[in-house]
Amino acid sequence: MTPIFKGTAAMLVGISILSVDALLIRLIEASGWTLLFWRGLLSALIISTFLIATKPSQTIAALRKPSKSLLVGSFAFSISTVCFVLSIDHTQVASTLIIINISPLISALLAFLLLKEQVDIRTIIAIIAAMIGVGFVFYGKAMPTASYGNLMALITAFMLATYFVILRKSKSANAPLYLVLGGICTAIISLIAGAEPLSLTQQEWKYTLLLCCVVVPVSFVLISVGPKYLPAAHANLFMLLEAILGPLFVWAVLGEVPSDNVLLGGSIVLLTLVLFTLSAAKKHRALNKKTSSV
Template sequence: MRLRPVECAQRKCCGYAVTSEVRMNVEYMKGFLLTAFGVFILSFDALMIRLIEAHSFDLLFWRGLLLSLVAAVWCRYSMPKQAMFCFDAPFIRSSLLFVVSTISFVCAVNLTSVANVLVIISAQPLFAAVMARIFYGEKSPLVTWIAIVISMLGVSWVLAGSWQSPNLIGDLLALLCGITLAAKFVNDRAVSNRNMTPVLISASIMIAAISVVAGDPMALQGNSWGWMLLYCLVVIPLAFILISIGPMRIPAAEVGMLMLLETAAGPLWIWLVLNEVPSTKALEGGSIVIGTLLIHGLIRWRSNRVRVTAA
């Protein structure tokens, strides 16, 4: 039976819509998996900082210097035609935000408990969703907002035990890290058609320049050198390259939600290796955050699956 032209056009349009929907879902899952794997590797960040046992700026110098070299090699290999340095507004903003978030994170880990740092940083989905809505009009689904509110309650529970303790400065630095990291994700998401991995080069050079003045990079001793090389040449470059690629395919608020995986795994590695037991409030608040993340991820996955099936 021959189809009329209108029917042919309708079928072609429907087929294009289905193909487009499937392609979008594949890209979403690719971004989700890349970001999740990057965050899992990053969950060893705090453990490596503790194992190196160095002053914050001594470590930051090597972290910045070696990360810039690895990122430059990666960019030259994977993006030979793309410039490694740019001077437009999104690139500069992303670089500066990465510098602030990195310095505040390393200093926070050395000033307060790892569990507190990671749970407080987990507040970033709230900042990411608000910033994305205000500056770029990116709307997050209702389930994401509900998950963010519940996660914030868990973070507040952790902070409740720190206001009167000497760890307050470290907790506030962790909060600064969460805000600036969320802003970086939103900034990078706004130019999702562009690979922002080269930002790691310029930002890391700035971190090394600041740290060589504020610290003494050659003060590392003994095993610290071995841990530092593993940390700066493998863990950090691989994690941040993956986390730079992932947000090109998924919303900024969901990138922030995936970063909560570090909140669960980071204190676990510290506990297993260094026997640093998280506080009761940190465990309770972290459980709320991680449970919410898992439920949110399941709902979003089912929603995407139903939409593709319907199409």
């Protein structure tokens, strides 16, 4: 099996599994804070158990003296998780996933501001076009609480971008621990906000365990494998599938149809990201050819 096939298979399966996330959140009728408590706690337990079993000394050492990057990055990941669930609860799933998908462009902007990485004209144009598309999504209010839900999705995108920039700065050192500490932070925030962990019905327990013990950890493990075999631009292109598959699952099961403004804004955002990613991939190949010829 070639590296490209391995990376492609991992990304396709990982994104397909993750795309069920929004549907399961909708099916769990308990409060968002209760779901967030179990999502954070169970994910942290599963990942920490795996880390301690495979890398005990390295994991314990990192937890005893966590770096500043680990603490800040974990908090950013936690806030992104909280805002994602709150967004799904208050706006159309398509709106949430479309807005979140602008996070790679926000990452480029934050990397310019914080890491002094160069931002070319292609990235600037993509950011402007994506923001126009997001504007249409905000304008289309198919639900009474859509404005709040869209705002939560925008915060999610910013927090995810912050998380990825911190990972880049730390060269992804102890990357799984960000998910562990982020999960614990999410559980604590949820308890303070009024989570009722034992209020789930028998059916909600089934959905919650499926989401927190299978969908979230398995999908993120597979998605983390993809970039090892694929260029970053190609890996980012696969991430766009969630914005397509997620709303399709919700439409098929719950009959939620995106509004016209969401479809228009989503089309602008997705087209922008596809063109941006393909352009980045072309530039990457050109640089590789230039380097190999020297």
